[in-house]
Amino acid sequence: MEMLNVNGVTLHYADQGPIDGPPLVFANSLGTDLRLWDQIMPLLPKGLRVLRYDKRGHGLSSGPKAPYFMGDLVADLAGLMDARGISNAVVVGLSIGGMITQGLAAERPDLVKAAVLSNTGAKIGTEQIWQDRIAEARKGGVEALAEAQLIRWFSTDFHINHQAELTAWRNMLCRTWIEGYIGCSEAIAETDLFESTARLTLPMLGIAGDEDGSTPPDMVRETVELVPGAQFALIRGAGHLPCVEKPAEYAAILNRFLEHIGHI
Numbered sequence: 001m002e003m004l005n006v007n008g009v010t011l012h013y014a015d016q017g018p019i020d021g022p023p024l025v026f027a028n029s030l031g032t033d034l035r036l037w038d039q040i041m042p043l044l045p046k047g048l049r050v051l052r053y054d055k056r057g058h059g060l061s062s063g064p065k066a067p068y069f070m071g072d073l074v075a076d077l078a079g080l081m082d083a084r085g086i087s088n089a090v091v092v093g094l095s096i097g098g099m100i101t102q103g104l105a106a107e108r109p110d111l112v113k114a115a116v117l118s119n120t121g122a123k124i125g126t127e128q129i130w131q132d133r134i135a136e137a138r139k140g141g142v143e144a145l146a147e148a149q150l151i152r153w154f155s156t157d158f159h160i161n162h163q164a165e166l167t168a169w170r171n172m173l174c175r176t177w178i179e180g181y182i183g184c185s186e187a188i189a190e191t192d193l194f195e196s197t198a199r200l201t202l203p204m205l206g207i208a209g210d211e212d213g214s215t216p217p218d219m220v221r222e223t224v225e226l227v228p229g230a231q232f233a234l235i236r237g238a239g240h241l242p243c244v245e246k247p248a249e250y251a252a253i254l255n256r257f258l259e260h261i262g263h264i
Helices: 069-084 096-107 125-142 142-153 156-159 163-174 178-191 195-199 215-223 247-260
Strands: 001-005 008-016 023-027 049-053 088-095 114-117 202-207 231-235
Touching: 008 069, 023 069, 023 096, 023 163, 049 069, 069 096, 069 178, 088 096, 088 247, 096 114, 096 178, 114 215, 114 247, 125 142, 125 178, 156 163, 163 247, 202 215, 202 247, 215 231, 215 247, 231 247
Parallel strands: 023 049, 023 088, 088 114, 114 202, 202 231
Antiparallel strands: 001 008, 008 049
16 A cells, blocks of 8 residues: 655545656546556556556545645645656646546646546536535435436436446545545636636547537547647447546556557
């Protein structure tokens, strides 16, 4: 178990692979922890240095009282990367992790060689949608949101044929600290990255699931098309977490991108 005090919080992280390997950094979605990427790990090219972490209020990281701001979440990841001596990395962010990735690329270009924006957007939802969700969470806890969120997260096939796995993801979601869930929801609600992302010039890949009920493919495509030369890939039969539902396809798309930009 690896823990580090960064930016006023204690972050749980995993730093794996050769210390001098090309760095690959993963940032998770709302209501998940670094295990989101477990199925991808054995499918990555050998020799990479891979950093995963639990953002504040999630997993084994500490959960300060809400509100959080996107700047806090970006500073957390920047501080972790600085402390671990990681720069010029390919950063893969899913959902709020994709927003963190966009913010990090804009604020700390020295840390980000290329960005993979998975199931995310420059802006996700409306402030009212998030305020309604926050109010429901304060009233009934994260569990009150679980069923609706799982519907948005996973494809129809996953709900029918993967009941055991679905239970595990529900458990992970419901065990998220209430302050972490609310704090990150508040950060999403107040964030609009269209202008800063449009100024980026780095290599970028967008990945979407065609059954994503949270960040539909058009949202992902619209975001990555802000950056000249960006690539886009659609994974069919997958929802908001295609790295869970279609890990082999997801890893193949990611690995091709890493090869394309000369990172492997």
